[in-house]
Amino acid sequence: MKGWIYRGIGLWLMWAVTGVNQVMAEPVAVVASFTILADMVRVIGEDRVQVTTLVGPDGDAHAYQPTPVDARAVSQAQVLVINGLGFEGWMERLAQASGFKGRMVKASTGVKQLGQDPHAWQDLNNAKFYIDNITRVLTEVDPERAPAYRQASEHYRADLQALDTEIRHQLAELPPQRRKVITSHDAFGYFSAAYGITFLSPVGVNSEAEISAADMARIIRQIRSEGVKALFIENISNPKVAQRLAQETGAKMGGRLYSDALSGADGPAASYLDMFRHNVATLLRIM
Numbered sequence: 156m157k158g159w160i161y162r163g164i165g166l167w168l169m170w171a172v173t174g175v176n177q178v179m180a181e182p183v184a185v186v187a188s189f190t191i192l193a194d195m196v197r198v199i200g201e202d203r204v205q206v207t208t209l210v211g212p213d214g215d216a217h218a219y220q221p222t223p224v225d226a227r228a229v230s231q232a233q234v235l236v237i238n239g240l241g242f243e244g245w246m247e248r249l250a251q252a253s254g255f256k257g258r259m260v261k262a263s264t265g266v267k268q269l270g271q272d273p274h275a276w277q278d279l280n281n282a283k284f285y286i287d288n289i290t291r292v293l294t295e296v297d298p299e300r301a302p303a304y305r306q307a308s309e310h311y312r313a314d315l316q317a318l319d320t321e322i323r324h325q326l327a328e329l330p331p332q333r334r335k336v337i338t339s340h341d342a343f344g345y346f347s348a349a350y351g352i353t354f355l356s357p358v359g360v361n362s363e364a365e366i367s368a369a370d371m372a373r374i375i376r377q378i379r380s381e382g383v384k385a386l387f388i389e390n391i392s393n394p395k396v397a398q399r400l401a402q403e404t405g406a407k408m409g410g411r412l413y414s415d416a417l418s419g420a421d422g423p424a425a426s427y428l429d430m431f432r433h434n435v436a437t438l439l440r441i442m
């Protein structure tokens with residue numbers, strides 16, 4: 156009788172422990188280098204991931220200086236998601252200094268890089284690589300919940316495809332002479348190649364570069380000779396350069412494009428897909 160009771164309690168305890176495990180499985184600790192990747196990880200991982208973002212909303216990852224708080228987050232991460240393609244030049248040192256022991260994934264792996272340009276997320280078709288790479292690493296570190304990651308990932312890919320088709324329809328209506336605009340740094344090369352809008356800028360693909368007087372003179376000549384109608388400021392950059400170019404050339408200020416970071420949760424580009432919707436709507440409004 157006694158033996159039976161003990162065995163009963165033992166079984167009950169086993170059931171209770173495995174039951175608790177299933178309900179309260181710890182979320183995977185993920186660190187994402189910047190907001191766009193963090194959003195992708197959250198869409199794919201839902202409540203199965205706990206995401207920390209290093210470069211926050213409206214932040215500039217090119218010029219970022221990691222903090223001790225970042226180092227602590229990275230040291231505790233199971234997965235570290237970065238863009239790669241030379242975007243986060245500071246990451247390798249941070250990962251080493253923090254003693255990171257988890258899995259690092261370059262979300263852009265598989266993308267065809269355009270020159271030295273790291274902004275591959277500005278083409279929705281490239282995001283399919285990002286989604287696949289993020290999904291793969293999550294299913295590897297958390298195989299029990301792999302089906303849930305794969306399902307969320309498939310939905311995400313479908314949403315992305317639908318938005319890509321919609322954007323192509325919208326932009327197709329623009330006449331060729333209205334397809335040239337100015338931004339502050341060269342962040343829209345992939346958008347340009349994918350959707351047929353030409354972006355000119357006074358500096359290159361790295362926002363850290365100083366704008367020289369010669370750069371300004373060149374871009375002013377270009378705005379005049381090519382009849383560029385609109386200038387856009389970027390959420391991560393100082394608007395002064397664009398404002399000065401507008402004064403000098405008479406081109407219109409066309410609003411704010413989200414290039415290298417999402418907005419805060421209350422802003423117009425709080426998710427990766429909303430960033431695209433907002434940018435295209437902003438381009439169409441002025442053009």
Ligand SMILES: [Zn+2]
Nearest residue numbers: 342360362415
């Ligand atoms: Zn950039």
